[in-house]
Amino acid sequence: MTPDHAIEVDALSRRFGAFTAVDAVSFDVGRGEIFGYLGANGAGKSTTIRMLCGLLAPTSGDAVVAGARVSTSPEAVKRNIGYMSQRFSLYPELKVRENLEFFGGAYGLFGRHLNTRIAETLDRVGLHGHAEDRTSSLPGGMRQRVALAGAILHEPGIVFLDEPTAGVDPVARRRFWSLIRELASAGTTIFVTTHYMDEAEYCARVGLMVAGRLPALDTPEGLKATYVPGDLFVLRGPGAHADDARARLLAVPGVVDVATMGAGLRARCAADAHVRGDALAAALPAEVEVEPDTASLEDVFLAVVDAEAQARGAARAFGEGD
Amino acid sequence: MRRFLIRVRAMAYKEALHIRRDPLTLYIGLVLPLIMLLLFGFGVSFDIDHIPLAVVDDDRSPESRALVDAFTAAHEFERKGSLDDADAAGDVFASGRAAAVLEIPEGYARALARGETAEVGLLLDAADASSTTAALVRADAMSRLATARVVASAVPGMSASGGLPVSAATWTRFNPAGRSALFLVPGVTAYVLALVAVLLTALAVAREWERGSMEQLFATPVGRLDIVVGKLLPYLAMGAVQVLLVLTAGAWVFGLPLRGNLLVLAIAAILFMLGMLGQGLLISVVTRNQMVATQASTLSSMLPSMLLSGFMFPIANMPWPLRALSHIVPARYFIAVLRGVLLKGNGWTELWPDLVALLAFAAFMVAVSTARFQRKLA
Numbered sequence: 001m002t003p004d005h006a007i008e009v010d011a012l013s014r015r016f017g018a019f020t021a022v023d024a025v026s027f028d029v030g031r032g033e034i035f036g037y038l039g040a041n042g043a044g045k046s047t048t049i050r051m052l053c054g055l056l057a058p059t060s061g062d063a064v065v066a067g068a069r070v071s072t073s074p075e076a077v078k079r080n081i082g083y084m085s086q087r088f089s090l091y092p093e094l095k096v097r098e099n100l101e102f103f104g105g106a107y108g109l110f111g112r113h114l115n116t117r118i119a120e121t122l123d124r125v126g127l128h129g130h131a132e133d134r135t136s137s138l139p140g141g142m143r144q145r146v147a148l149a150g151a152i153l154h155e156p157g158i159v160f161l162d163e164p165t166a167g168v169d170p171v172a173r174r175r176f177w178s179l180i181r182e183l184a185s186a187g188t189t190i191f192v193t194t195h196y197m198d199e200a201e202y203c204a205r206v207g208l209m210v211a212g213r214l215p216a217l218d219t220p221e222g223l224k225a226t227y228v229p230g231d232l233f234v235l236r237g238p239g240a241h242a243d244d245a246r247a248r249l250l251a252v253p254g255v256v257d258v259a260t261m262g263a264g265l266r267a268r269c270a271a272d273a274h275v276r277g278d279a280l281a282a283a284l285p286a287e288v289e290v291e292p293d294t295a296s297l298e299d300v301f302l303a304v305v306d307a308e309a310q311a312r313g314a315a316r317a318f319g320e321g322d
Numbered sequence: 323m324r325r326f327l328i329r330v331r332a333m334a335y336k337e338a339l340h341i342r343r344d345p346l347t348l349y350i351g352l353v354l355p356l357i358m359l360l361l362f363g364f365g366v367s368f369d370i371d372h373i374p375l376a377v378v379d380d381d382r383s384p385e386s387r388a389l390v391d392a393f394t395a396a397h398e399f400e401r402k403g404s405l406d407d408a409d410a411a412g413d414v415f416a417s418g419r420a421a422a423v424l425e426i427p428e429g430y431a432r433a434l435a436r437g438e439t440a441e442v443g444l445l446l447d448a449a450d451a452s453s454t455t456a457a458l459v460r461a462d463a464m465s466r467l468a469t470a471r472v473v474a475s476a477v478p479g480m481s482a483s484g485g486l487p488v489s490a491a492t493w494t495r496f497n498p499a500g501r502s503a504l505f506l507v508p509g510v511t512a513y514v515l516a517l518v519a520v521l522l523t524a525l526a527v528a529r530e531w532e533r534g535s536m537e538q539l540f541a542t543p544v545g546r547l548d549i550v551v552g553k554l555l556p557y558l559a560m561g562a563v564q565v566l567l568v569l570t571a572g573a574w575v576f577g578l579p580l581r582g583n584l585l586v587l588a589i590a591a592i593l594f595m596l597g598m599l600g601q602g603l604l605i606s607v608v609t610r611n612q613m614v615a616t617q618a619s620t621l622s623s624m625l626p627s628m629l630l631s632g633f634m635f636p637i638a639n640m641p642w643p644l645r646a647l648s649h650i651v652p653a654r655y656f657i658a659v660l661r662g663v664l665l666k667g668n669g670w671t672e673l674w675p676d677l678v679a680l681l682a683f684a685a686f687m688v689a690v691s692t693a694r695f696q697r698k699l700a
Contacts, residue, residue, distance in 0.1 A: 053541050075543060083541035087534045091336065093343040098336070105332020106542035108325040160541075 006031045006158050006189035007052065011061035014047050021047040023212040024061060029191060029205075031157075034184045036203030037193040038301065043209040045193040046086065049162050052191065053083045066157050079107070082151030082159040086166060089147070092136035096127065096146050099135055100153060107154035121149040125179060141172025148179065152188070159183065161192040165199065177202050197297040208301060210308045220297055227303040228295035230256060230271040233280055236264035239288030248283045255280070266293060329544050333552020337526065341556055350522060351560050355514040355568050362510040363576050375399040376420040378408045383431035389442065393424060408443065415447040422446050504579075507572040508660030509633030512653040513624070514568060515591075516598050519561055520623040523602030524615040526553060531610035546695040550688065554599050561595040569664075581667030586677070590659040593680035597652045598623065600687025607694045627653035652683040 007029035014022040022044045029035040039045045050056040052065050054074025062069055068076035090099045097118060104114045122128055125145040135143060144164060151159055161180075165173045177199065184190050192203070200206045201220050208216040208223070216223055239245065245265060249258045254273025259266050269275035277290035341347050375393065379386050393399045402420050405411070411423040425443035433440035530536040539549065572578035602619055609615045628634055630644060631653035637645055648654050655676040662668035662676075 055537065055540055075545075078541060078543045081541075083538065085534060085538050085541070089533060089535035089538035091340070091535065094336065094339055098339055102332050102336040103542065105328055105335075106539070106544045108328050108543065110328045110331075 004031055005029065005064075006033070007035075007063065007065050007191065009052070009061075009063040012048065012051060012058050012063050013060045014044075014051060014056065015059045020212050022051070022058075025209075025212075025214045026061075027207055027214065027217055029189060031189055032184055032187045033205065034180065034190045034192065034203045036200045036206040037191065037209065038195065038197070038200050038206055038297070039193075039209030040305075041195065044212040045209055046162055048209070049160050049191065049193055052077075053081060053160050054078050055083075080156055080158065082154070082156040084147050084151040084159070084161045084164055086162045090135045090143060090150065092134075094135055095131070096122070096133050096135055096138070097131040099146060100131075100150055103150040104153050109154055117153050117155075118149075121153050124152075124182075125149045126175075139172075140168050141175065144168050144172065144176060145179070148176070152183065156188070158189040158191065161190065163193055163195070165194065165196060173199070197301060200297045206297065208304050210305055211312075213308070215308055216300070216304045220300075223297065223300045224295040227307075228268065228299040230273075231269045231275060232293040232295060233267045233269070233275075233277055234261060234264055234291050234293045235267065235280060235284070235288045236262075236291075237286070237288040239281070239284030239286040240264045242285050245284055248285075249280060252279060252283045325543075326545075326548060329548040330552045330555070333544065333548055334555040337553055338556040338559075340526065341560060347522060347525075350518055351564065352567065355518060355564050356571055358514045359507065359510050359568050359571055360575070362506055362513075363572070372397060372400045373422050374402040374420040375422045375424060376403055376405050376411070376414050377401060378405045378423060378425040380428040381426050381430040385431040385434055386426040389426060389430075390424065399424075408445065411445045420447075504576065504665060505661075506633070507568075507576055507578050508664055509631065509657050511565065511568045511572065511660055512594070512631060512656045513627045513633055515561060515564060515595060515656075516623040516627040516653050517620065518564060519557065519595050519598035520602040520605065520619040521616065522560070523553065523557055523599045524606040524609075524619040525612055526557070527603055527606035528610060528612045528615040531606070532612055546692055550603060550692045550695060553603065554596070554688075557599055558592070558595055561599070562591070565591045565595075578664055580664055582663035583669035583673075584663070586669055586673050587659060587663040590656055590663075590673070590677055590680055593677065593684045594652055594656040596684035597680065597687045600684060600691050604687060604691035604694060607691055626651040630654065631657050633657055649679075650683075652680055655679040655683075 005028045007027075009025060009027050011024045011026055012022060013020065013024050025044075025048060037045050037048065047056065051058050051070055052063055054065075054070050054077040057074075058071055062071045064070075065077045066080035068074075068080065070077055091102070094102070100118045100121070101114065104110070104117060109117060118131070122131060125148055127142065127145055127149065130138070130142065130146075135146060138146065148159075148161075148164070151161075165176055168176065173196075180190055180192070181202065192199075194200060203220065205217065205219050206223060207214050216227065218226065235245075235249075240263075242248070246258045249255050249265065249267050252275065254269045254275040255267050256270055257268040259268075267280055277292065281288050281290050341351070377390050379390065390401065394401045399422060405414065405423065408423060408425045411420075414420040414423065423443075423445040425445065427441065427443070430440045430442065527536075530539065569578065569580075573580065601622065602615075605618045605622065606615045609618060626648075630637075630640075630648040630651045632648070633653065637648050637654065640648065658676045659668075659673050659680075662673050666672075
């Protein structure tokens with residue numbers, strides 16, 4: 001293991017009976033990196049994260065997390081990581097401070113050191129003054145930050161976040177992500193699963209899971225360049241509503257793909273074709289407004305799922321059900 | 323080791339907070355045992371008291387009236403009226419006006435005067451079989467007593483107590499008033515403790531599975547032994563409070579005595595509770611679901627503790643398969659200790675086999691539940 005890798009995953013697999021939830025996945029995560037793990041529900045994200053946290057034994061393959069092998073020394077892994085599960089599992093009838101005291105105690109913190117860490121951590125996640133609040137009385141966004149506080153109380157080198165923003169409003173999500181970035185810039189490695197594509201843009205690198213496999217892994221820009229190459233245009237107006245608009249656009253040389261987007265159409269053109277916006281407008285029978293567009297990770301995701309489905313002959317994206 | 327203690331302390335403290343904050347747990351833990359004690363103590367009674375009695379006196383002699391007085395003097399039977407004919411008994415029973423009919427035939431006084439045994443008839447409404455049996459025993463004892471007294475007055479020099487049947491004497495040995503509350507309260511104590519201990523731990527652990535906090539717990543360095551010990555300690559403390567509460571209430575409300583070794587009782591209570599808590603833990607570890615855990619714990623603790631422990635039905639009277647089965651019901655041993663210490667004044671010498679049995683059950687349950695406690699998720 002190289003010292004600059006916080007996580008090294010080597011052909012990690014997990015089967016449940018005949019079903020393969022995670023299929024020979026390999027990747028590395030650098031220290032202080034924000035690593036995003038994307039995929040549809042049931043693609044194997046949670047199973048992967050559980051194996052990396054020492055909660056679930058791999059069927060084959062292995063991973064080294066914070067210097068310890070998950071297959072042979074899961075307890076050593078647990079001591080050195082923080083884990084925030086999908087349903088951030090705080091005890092609602094306990095106060096914020098009591099929840100943190102409990103998780104601190106679980107990691108062997110106690111006494112004055114524990115109290116100092118609780119105060120520091122609450123400050124850090126912006127919950128100063130909420131220590132005595134009953135956890136059940138807090139709004140979802142705040143509860144989520146309490147859960148994060150519980151996961152970083154013992155100053156772990158790596159924090160695993162399993163869909164941390166599920167069910168939290170956009171403002172709280174943004175705030176949470178700025179916390180995550182602060183943590184990472186202070187040197188903590190962040191491994192986060194999500195199915196919000198916009199959140200994945202915050203990650204230094206993104207792995208895309210489809211049906212238990214990891215076919216795509218790169219920076220968000222790299223993924224877009226690989227999977228959604230070329231120029232994108234959005235067309236809006238009466239011309240885009242014509243019945244044969246799609247066919248007409250596809251007939252324009254260089255146009256690779258046309259999809260509906262909102263009330264209009266979105267056309268992807270090969271990069272070397274240098275298609276211009278007015279060429280697209282001219283192909284349509286009525287007036288249309290053309291604007292260049294940029295690729296999103298959602299485009300990447302769809303492209304990857306498509307490519308995988310073609311590679312397998314059929315799209316099978318149902319998983320272990322999380 | 324120090325880390326283990328820190329983790330156990332954190333678990334136990336958290337669990338204690340849960341208990342304190344959860345009204346349902348407090349209710350099940352502290353109020354329910356008292357309610358059950360009162361319900362069983364007052365409601366379930368094998369005492370025969372104020373059985374409504376109708377009298378058919380065909381003899382109409384001072385002796386026959388003396389017999390009726392003897393029947394009604396101790397309040398076991400209460401005279402509700404007279405009938406002309408014993409054939410009317412069915413109607414009286416059906417209407418509920420009486421549950422017993424005493425028929426004294428003509429010639430009763432004359433038979434006594436000749437020094438013969440006089441026969442009287444007692445018709446009982448056998449719809450309630452257990453009180454019928456108890457009433458028969460009583461009636462038999464009293465008629466013999468009354469007849470003896472009459473015989474004694476007629477034949478000088480005969481002892482009045484000579485006719486007392488043996489069964490009446492044994493009944494009153496450690497329970498002079500023959501009060502079934504005294505017999506039942508130790509049983510209720512074990513029963514309630516079993517039910518509450520199994521139910522509360524089962525719920526406490528199943529809840530963590532359901533909420534998903536168990537997964538969070540498993541991602542920390544907290545080990546299964548930490549979880550088991552941390553979960554059991556606060557409930558053990560709560561169980562100790564329950565025992566004190568129930569026994570105090572038993573003493574106060576039902577006049578339950580304390581005649582034997584209190585230390586033996588305390589040790590037995592702790593071992594019994596450990597076993598029941600372990601059983602609850604095992605149930606929740608296997609079911610991982612509050613609904614199923616509730617049903618499994620009530621069934622597995624309530625029924626054996628009530629039916630196979632000697633609480634309601636004497637073990638000696640059971641058919642042999644049930645008697646054999648009762649050996650693996652821990653409540654059996656705890657009830658034996660409770661009755662022994664409270665009513666009979668027993669100590670180590672008499673009760674050590676029961677303590678050993680309780681220890682074995684507790685060790686088995688805690689060991690199996692800890693072993694079954696998989697810290698992996700799948």
